[in-house]
Each structure stands twice: as structure tokens, then as C-alpha cells.
Amino acid sequence: MTSFRGLLAYLVTPLTPDDVPHLDALGHLVHDAVHEGVDGLVVLASSGAGVTFDAAERGAVVHAAVTAAAATTGAAARRVPVHVAVGGTSTREVVARARAARDGGADGLVLAPFSYLPLVEDEVVAIFDAVADAVDLPVCYYNRSVQTSYDVTPTTLAHLARTTTVTAVKDPASLPSRPGGRVAALRSAVDGLGVSVGLSGDPSLVTDAEAADAWHTGLAGLVPREYVALRRARVDGDVPDPDTAAWLRDLTGVLAGLRPVSGFHALANLLGTPTAPPRGPSLPVDDDGRRRLAEVVARRPA
Template sequence: MSFRGLLAYPITPLTPDGAPDLGALATLVRSAGAAGVDAVTVLATSGAGVTFAPEERDAVVRAAVEAAATSPTGPMPVNVAVSSVSTEAVVRAARAARGAGAAGLVLAPFSYLPLDDAEVVALFAAVADAVDLPVCFYNKPLQTGYDVSPDVLARLAEATRVTAVKDPASLPARPDGRAEELRAALHGLSVDVGLSGDVALLDGAPAADAWHSGLAALAPEEYVTVRRERSTGARTRGGEQARRWLLDVARELAAARPVSGLHALATSLGTPTAPPRGPSLPATPDVAASMRALVARRPVGAPAT
């Protein structure tokens, strides 16, 4: 079940010369598994996947798959984001991910101009023809200019290998999300409805079938606690402390450049990494200082990654 539960999206740590730090990535993946995360997704937005050459992507996927296979709690699925600006590049990345041991694919459809419904359906059909892996539709309308409708999602579920959707838990036009609307349109089709957006997730979003989070890969113990309590309706003092701390971190990340902020947070938590590759710029000194201050306030009993 690669798209249910809590899905962590790790950064791709970098060495001082800008190469993927496979050892640091493996540590993040194993830590997520040990904390009880259900699956990880590499090379998505948090992992800056579009900045890496094919051979680098392949090395990242293989390192994550190997680390997940030796998770202390048992093997953990590894999904791979395969978004690119051309269908050919997406299919090539999908085939490579399958060859490297991916359990599933995560695909946000985009190009230089916003796509329309027919182009999106054709893209996912091409992936389905090329690779026999389940696909999660990564819906990020503010970034791509395309917002999947419930009807198109149902078409994709019927005609392609889409078995899940990652939808924003909150948008300006729909602050309460639309998980139930998507479920209703699917008419019983087996599609996992997952939500993303750390601030909204931590500030009252429903548990849904899945939460997708970049922050969960850097603070997995706290995030697993919050997710479990939201799913069961239980409330503990420790869980509330974890939620409040995570929400403070998420709000700081939302106010910063997201990938740069995650790299600064990772450094503060003890994961070695250089800043992300350009055109992303390093986190400002103020953001880095804020991350260090937040980590210093991490709830007692939650060890650094």
C-alpha cells in the first residue's frame, strides 16, 4: 500500500560539491521507517528531483530502496516522483524508477504552458502503457496552472494506473479542501485520497487516506504521533506538544523558500547537506537562525534525525 498512511518526502541531501549524499539520504529513509512512516517518496518537490541528471536520479532511487528494505520495522515502499516537461522524459523517468525498485510513481503534470484535460489524460495514459506501477496524481494547481477536476480524476482512475491523488488540504479558493468531493466523484473506485500542505495538515485537516509531507521526513517521530492521534481521535499532552512544534516549523517553512528552508532545517537537525542546487538560493541567515531556534525548542524526548 504505497499511497496510504503517512508518506514522507525527504530532501535529497547534497555533499559540499553539490552531488547527492546517498549516505545521508539513506539515514533519512531508515529514520522514517523506524519512526513508523508508511512510505517515502523521493525526488519530488522536497527532493528537488528536476535538478538531477538521469544517472543521479537512478542512484538516489537505488539508495532509498536499499535503505527502505532494511528499515528496522520491516521493508517500506519507496515511491518516485517522475514529473518533467515532456511526455518522453516522464516515461523515461518512470521506466528508470521501476528498474531501480520503485513501488509507485508520483506525477504532477506540467509543461511550459498549463496543460488541458486532454493533454493530462494522454500523459497518464502514456505512463500506463510504459510502466506497470501504481501512480499517484500530484495535484498542485498553484504551481502548475492545472487543477484536476473530480471527473477527470475518475476518468484517470478508470483508464490508467492512477490509484491515488495527492490534493492540497487547503487552497485560497477552497480553504477546507475537497476530500469528500473527490471520493464522491470516484463512485467506489479504489483510489486513495491523500492531502498535502503541512500547515493545513497540522492545523485541523482530516486524516484522509494519506498525508503527504516533506516535513515528516525530517521530524518523523513527531509527525507519526500527530497522524496517529488524528486518525484515532486520541489526544495526549505529548501529541499536542509535537503538533504545536511541527506547526511552528511548518509556518516558518511556508514563509521561506520551501526547499531552501527544508535544507536549513535538515542542517539544524543534524543531517549534513549543502544548500539546494540553483536556481534555488540558500536559505537566508534569518531563516537559518529561525530553524536553529525552532530545533532548540523541539519537545523533550524527540531526538534529532
């Protein structure tokens, strides 16, 4: 069973010029992330554009990631777990994806509950109930409150931890309308339940995010060396290397001005991972955005 703790790298899904998953390139991303010491991998989440792939493509991505992770020994000399995002627009689709992920060798599931219309609490709980009934894998609740118009409460998270297979939450590190102390509130609600409280949002993670059990980040899948070093320094109470910290701040600053998945694909190319732009409706990064990314990449610390 995976704990969803530490640094979790959310990988992009590289594409060939023919617009199909580039499995060799994905394997290299897995190898590099594991080799540099990340604690877990996630495929087919938002940075991996999972909702744009059909069942066969998703199965191929999961198989490639699981195989590459099993074949790579990281800095900790242990097998790094592979988690699969299984969000979908219907409970039936979510359950089918959860079962396929289990059959493909996934160690855990990441689930952002969403639908065409905003969900209410009872509907959200019912989705996690259905997954727990169908698949015996630990689940990380992916709280995409801005996109889904539903923000999980500490009370609901505790209920899910007691009644379903939810063992973790991925929560936004910073929201304009949310007061401080969110991590403490979530931890208090799930005290004694073994739930990992993790944060996402690169601009906050590389600057002033609250201490948390996990960092969930797409950028760590592309620059794992720098992110692992930053995370370890923060956990150990050390001062991060100033050059690395400054470079990550500059990189997240540029990415914040680009479309999220498109920016990651452009960055992947600049870092040597071949990929076409993400599938539409996402549009490729324009020339100015690529130039600004290239300027930061050229200053990457040795």
C-alpha cells in the same frame, strides 16, 4: 502494489559540498523515517528537487533509497514502499523516468503533470495514458494546481482511475479559492475504485485539515517521530500531545516564510543531516531564517 495510504514522507535529496547527491545522508533519512513508522517514502519530488538531477543521479538516489528501506525494519516490522516522482517537461521524459524508477525497484510513481505552457485536460490525460502503457506501477496524481495552472476535477480523477494506473491523488489541503468539502467530493467521484485521497500542505496538516486517506509531507521526512505521533492521534480520534502539536505548528510557521526546498535543507542541517543548499536557482536560507529555524529546533520536545 502500494496503496499510497497513511503518512508518506517526501525526502529531501541531501547534497555534498561538491553539489552531488549525498547518498549516505539520504540513507540515514530513510532509516530514521522507516524506524519511526512512516507508511511510505517518496524521493525526487518537489522537496527532493528531482527535476534538478540528471538520469544517472536520479538512478543513484532511487537505488540508495530502495536499498536503505529494504535494510531497515520499522515500527510496523514490515517493508516500507519507496515511490519515485517522475514529473518532466515532456511526455518522453516522464515515460523514461517512469521506466528507470521501475527498473530501480520503485513500488509506485508520483506524477505532477506540467510543461512549459499550462496543460489542458486532454494533454494531462494523455500523459497518464502514456505512463500506463509503458509501466505497470501504481501512480499517485500529484495535483500542483497553483504551480501548473491545472486543477484536476473529481470527474477527471475518476476517469484516470478507470483507464490508467492512477490509484491515488495528492491534493492541496487548503487553497484560498477552493470551497470546503474537497476530500468528500473526490472520494464520492472515485467511490469503489480503490483510490487513496491524500492531502499535502504542512500548515493545514498540523492544524485543521480534513480527514484523508493519506498525508503527503516533506516535513515528515525530517521530523518523522513527531509527524507519526500526530497522524496516529488524528486517525485514532485522540487528542495529540500538546507539546508536539505546538512544536510542529511553530516549525511549519517558520518554514512557511522560507523558500520551500531551501528551508528543508537548512532544517536538515540543524537536525544533524549534512547537506549543501539545494541547486540553483534556489537560494540558501539567509542568516535570519536560519536563526529562526534554530530557535524552534532548540525547543524540540524530548
